[in-house]
Amino acid sequence: MALISEGKFIPDIWHHAAPEAAIADHTILPLERIAEATGAFGVLLPNDAEIAAIKPFLGTVSVIAINFPAFTDGRGFSLARLVRRAGFTGELRAFGNVLPDQYAAILACGFDTVEISPERAARQPEANWTAALGGRDHAYQRGYHTKVSILNRRRAAK
């Protein structure tokens, strides 16, 4: 898997739990195996997870990865916002099928990093993500992590 942060491919100290295998430190677990967590741990959420399901370990989990089963499935964007609203301050990852063209929206909704498969990373190399970080400056919404909120700018100009 490839991890992208601030438009760059970076090394990943985390790994995903293998089926059946014992859990080590720095493992991202599926939600249903959260009881096995040991040491620093992360969790991989399906994009239809409810916030109530992560409340019990919100204070102790280090990484929350939200799965994107298809790039056209936008549930992960809303879930990310809700996870942040619930008070999570650790690393929030968009995991799976996302495109560089969605990078600005991913960051705007509160994600820090993107984790994609090696196949996708080969087709959409670092340069695409770096370029995507540079594009699309302007957004009309407030309350998202966008570079420039046009509404806030207009207010400031008054």
Next chain:
Amino acid sequence: MNIAVTPPVDKPGSNQRPAMYYYDHFDRDFVQERVAEFRNQVERRLSGALSEDEFRPHRLMNGLYLQLHAYMLRVAVPYGTVSSDQMRQLALIADKWDKGYGHFTTRQNIQFNWPQLKDVPDILQALADVEMHAIQTSGNCIRNVTADHFAGAAADELEDPRPTAELIRQWSTNHPEYTYLPRKFKLALTGSTADRAAVMLHDIGLRIVKNPEGDIGYTVIVGGGLGRTPMVGKLVKDFLPRADLLAYLAAILSVYNRYGRRDNKYKARIKILVHETGLEAFKAEVEAEYAAMDRSGTNADPAELARIAAYFASPVFETVDAGDLEVHKAAHPDFARFVDTNVAPHKANGYAIVTASIKPYGGVPGDVTSAQMRLLAAVADQYSCREMRISHEQNVIFPHVKQSDLFALWQMLKTDDLATANAGLITDIIACPGMDYCALATARSIPIAQEISKLFANEERQKLIGKLGIKISGCINACGHHHIAAIGILGLEKSGKESYQITLGGDPTFSASIGERLGPGLDAEEVPHVIDSLVNIYLQQRQGDELFIDTYRRVGQAPFKPALEREVEDGSDI
């Protein structure tokens, strides 16, 4: 062509410029960014770097569809408002990159049916030059917002809905959270006591209302829609304070984005979510999200809505009388008929709202040549404060016309077949593109519209029949809105042959209802005659000047059945 430079506040209402929204540099930079981005994507597609699958979402977000014969580009006309300069630019696009015509749609947009992929970036640039774009006219995102086509002019209006519509347009553009929804999402607005925007039949319908304290706010309707499973929208909020609009919309979208079905695209619209969840449970979800969210961090400042509203300040209306209007009417019966049908009351004394008909007898509903576009622009320059509206009935509206100019305006429209006196009458037919253009079609719809239009061309008979809507769709996706027509026609395919189903009793207004199927399908040739029989039955049954829908609601479907039975019994003599 450059209309983009005049700031809005120099002379509000001075009639120096059309009373509509103008881009500031943020809007301009935003659209320019998108043109550049799409140019790059097209280059990568043409070079093969992007596969068609990878290119598809990008082109859809920019309004470019792949149709039966070619690409189709759908250009957004926000809430149907278009200036004469913009209309001339659309004419230029039609001449330079298409086959010299365009097509007004039922969502107040315009489509070009024959652009070449390599030219599309240049077309988008030409649009950006006059502050237009094709963003989010397709895809599973919030689509172009529609509004009452008489906005800012109607005598029955509480408030012009377009400032709110523009605020929503901006907020919904490239939204980071709500651009990959389960399905497309359509909003419509009205600020009048009469509903000309079909607010009961959109994913969200908004009605501008005043509460007992005299404050302006919105009544919010959710879950209306046509398509395969037509449903009338449900009331979710009686009175939403104006300042909370964007937060409340966000709460609805959040619930839809998380819980809307994604397993079946035919069950993915919000109407199905509302239906399956149950209205009360759905409302509770929305209210819970609304209570939990940072509302003030989401809403626009009231100052932002006021900034937008300033652009729409009413033109300065002169004190005028109707001049020789009655004299001209008496001398020209065809002009008198035009005034009767195509002219509506204006909020200012001595003014009128005029509908130019894009439904000539036997023509293609909504098709307009570049020459006609230029004529429409010239008429708007001369008689209507340089501004027009596209109506969802696929006609063009001149919102601010002096009654004393009506005769001259009519003569001008007549020179290119734009003065057909049929607005709202039986030949003012809405038809989707159907088999002539659309890859999804199961039957033709345009030729059916043309035949019916010819059959009822007699204007005295049309006047006798009165207001009566016919709408035709070429497949169950219902883009022709047949469900909400007094008489709806749905083209299907049955054993390799086109088969047309008739529905009766649809109503697009606040008293919305979905038409009911009359009986088995008909062959194409039978359709006009069955419509004729239905109309005759209506004329026999109606009391006074009762509308078709009222007669139908009073007598029910039974008296109309014989229109079909006759065809089955002695179909040979049709």
